[in-house]
Amino acid sequence: MTALLTHSKQFNDNLFLCHNFDNLPLDSLLSSLSSSKFVCIRGLLEPTKVKQSKLALSQKFSRAKDHPTVGESPQDVQTNFQKLAVGCARGKHHLGSYGRLLRVFFNPLWQEDIYEMHDVFRALVIVRNKLIGKPINFASDTIEDGLWTAARIHQYPVGGGFIQTHRDRTQSTVSESANLNYYQVFAILSQKGEDFEQGGGFIEEQGKRIILDDYISPGDIVIYDGSTLHGVEDIDPHKVLDLETVSGRLSAFVSLYKDLSS
Ligand SMILES: [Fe+2]
Incomplete structure (x- = not known):
């Protein structure tokens, strides 16, 4: 069997079709x-809804709102806040250092729903909270037990957006400190083959890399845990870097962050 067929089977073995939160x-x-x-859940999010959010993001986007890689306050990211994360530099509370090039749109659920994304984030929060055994709205619209939902979109631009292989050490440590299991639950908003041609989100298992973006489509929900080696392989490195539009790979996250604002 070719590697591609093996990976396709591996993906399908971990694909769950589900249309109702009660039937997860x-x-x-x-x-x-x-x-x-990793696992992938298909059917909980409407692809048309996700595409509408993507359109709203493109229309609202302003390059002038980009902030630098470091220097924001803990309060800043609890608002609608946009930044470019480039290189290895990170805030002091981060564990580990790995190279990346992406744009992050923080869009907490207590802020205005400027990207028409809150329904998507709320669905992801329900999945996350069911997995950790918490009430479905735990830490969604308020800070609870010192934790908040860092609802945000990651954009890996055409022309070299990437993140090196890593495990989610900072976020898994936050969950462990709160006696919670750690699960990274995200939705893919982009489509490989339409929004970009090469690269994409991957996991590595037993030395083999599976590019998940070869199999997932808008609205699919992917889940990792703290032991998953993952990253984003360079998005369209054969093109000139495009930071002027919302190009490339887009995904939506609802990680639990520690509240550092008080
Ligand atoms: Fe990660």
Whole structure:
């Protein structure tokens, strides 16, 4: 079997079709996640809704709102806040250092829904909270137990957007400190083949890299845990870097961050 067919089978073995939050197969999801380091849920988010949000983001986008890689305050990211994250520099509270080039749009659920994304974020929060055994709205619209939902969009631009292979050490440590299991739950908003041609989000397992973006489509929800080695392989390195539009790969996250604002 070719590597591509092997990867396709591996992806399909970890793909769960589900149209209702009450029917989430939590035990099966956690079992697959434990053995394969990722799972994908298809059917909870409407692709048309996700595409509408993507359009709103493109229309609202202003290059002038970019902030630098470091220097923002903890309060800044609890507002609608846009930054470029380039290189290895990170804030003091981060663990580990790995290269990346992406734009981040923070869009907390207590802020104005400027990208028409809040419904998507709320769906991801429900999945996250069910996995960690918390009430479905835990830490979604308020700071709870010192934690808040860093609802945000990551854009890996055409022309070299990437993030090196890593494990989510900072975020998993935050969850562990709160006696919670750590799960990274994100939605893909872009489509490889339409929004970009090469590269994409990947996981590495037993030395083999699977580019998940070869199999996922807008509205799919992907889940990792703290042991998953993952990253984003360079997005369209054969093109000139485009920071003037919302180009390339887009994904939406609802990680639990520690409240550092008080
Ligand atoms: Fe990560």
